[in-house]
Amino acid sequence: MTANGINGTPDLQEIHDFLIDLATRAGEIITGAKPLVNSVDSKKNTSDLVTEYDRAVESMISTELRSRYPHYEFMGEETYSPSKPLTNAPTFIVDPIDGTVNFVHSFPNSCISLGFAINRRPTVGVVYNPFTKLLYSAIAGRGAYRNRTEKLPLKGDAVEPLKGLGSALIAVEWGSDRHGQNWDTKIRTFEQLGKRREEGGAMVHSMRSMGSAALNLCAVAAGVIDLYWEGGCWAWDVCAGWVILTEAGGMIVDGNPGNWEGQLDGRQYLAVRAAPGGQGQKEIIQELWGHMQGTFDYTTK
Numbered sequence: 612m613t614a615n616g617i618n619g620t621p622d623l624q625e626i627h628d629f630l631i632d633l634a635t636r637a638g639e640i641i642t643g644a645k646p647l648v649n650s651v652d653s654k655k656n657t658s659d660l661v662t663e664y665d666r667a668v669e670s671m672i673s674t675e676l677r678s679r680y681p682h683y684e685f686m687g688e689e690t691y692s693p694s695k696p697l698t699n700a701p702t703f704i705v706d707p708i709d710g711t712v713n714f715v716h717s718f719p720n721s722c723i724s725l726g727f728a729i730n731r732r733p734t735v736g737v738v739y740n741p742f743t744k745l746l747y748s749a750i751a752g753r754g755a756y757r758n759r760t761e762k763l764p765l766k767g768d769a770v771e772p773l774k775g776l777g778s779a780l781i782a783v784e785w786g787s788d789r790h791g792q793n794w795d796t797k798i799r800t801f802e803q804l805g806k807r808r809e810e811g812g813a814m815v816h817s818m819r820s821m822g823s824a825a826l827n828l829c830a831v832a833a834g835v836i837d838l839y840w841e842g843g844c845w846a847w848d849v850c851a852g853w854v855i856l857t858e859a860g861g862m863i864v865d866g867n868p869g870n871w872e873g874q875l876d877g878r879q880y881l882a883v884r885a886a887p888g889g890q891g892q893k894e895i896i897q898e899l900w901g902h903m904q905g906t907f908d909y910t911t912k
């Protein structure tokens with residue numbers, strides 16, 4: 612077996628350890644930065660931001676990964692081209708700064724999200740918030756951990772069954788698509804999830820918008836958030852967090868009703884935390900799907 616993919620099976624432990632090393636180095640760039648809200652560049656609109664630090668971190672990470680693993684593919688948020696979609700090939704899937712809006716406002720909830728997928732299945736994941744120094748990581752089949760040693764979910768055997776939306780804390784995100792069908796679906800569903808039961812709502816405990824898909828998935832993996840529902844993310848937002856969540860006993864399905872197999876590049880996701888024997892996982896997914904007001908459509912946007 613070789614580590615660099617020239618022959619044989621990828622050495623997942625070696626990849627995991629290298630990704631942690633890269634995330635730590637990237638963290639130093641990010642915490643040493645002084646982004647200016649008023650001079651930041653935007654991409655498709657004023658809430659879709661990119662900074663020189665996103666570009667510098669992606670450049671460092673892609674250079675290192677291409678040099679060490681020249682036979683694996685690379686997909687990164689800042690260099691992505693729709694003409695090179697995700698394939699079955701072993702692929703590093705990287706978001707240099709997930710939570711860029713938080714980063715430019717110095718709101719300390721951003722991370723480096725480094726994933727590795729084989730046959731489109733998230734296989735290694737490393738998510739590192741350099742402001743809180745919390746590191747989440749997992750290798751498929753080998754469990755998920757916080758700061759390398761604390762097994763996820765954090766409550767371990769004491770993790771509670773899911774009792775439905777009425778006692779759930781849910782992560783949702785506003786995203787940067789602020790018009791049309793996808794926006795309407797989000798906003799109307801937020802209202803429905805929050806509204807009291809007498810009026811047909813789910814009256815969830817509450818909703819949180821923390822601004823980073825990868826950290827949301829890690830919060831669900833840790834068990835401190837029960838569900839995370841979003842449309843509009845990309846594979847680099849979710850690849851690393853996906854394997855961390857599923858290794859922690861969580862599930863991830865389609866953000867639209869009915870499809871129990873979430874797609875890595877599907878752009879709409881519903882994640883649910885671990886429960887003893889999976890108690891209540893499927894039921895709460897169906898309950899959320901049942902409360903959706905409309906559906907997402909990212910096929911043409």
Ligand code: LIP
Nearest residue numbers: 709710711784786787822823824
């Ligand atoms: C962002 C996500 C955020 C989501 C945005 C965007 P970025 O990633 O993590 O949760 O709502 O649509 O994808 O742009 O900060 O890397």
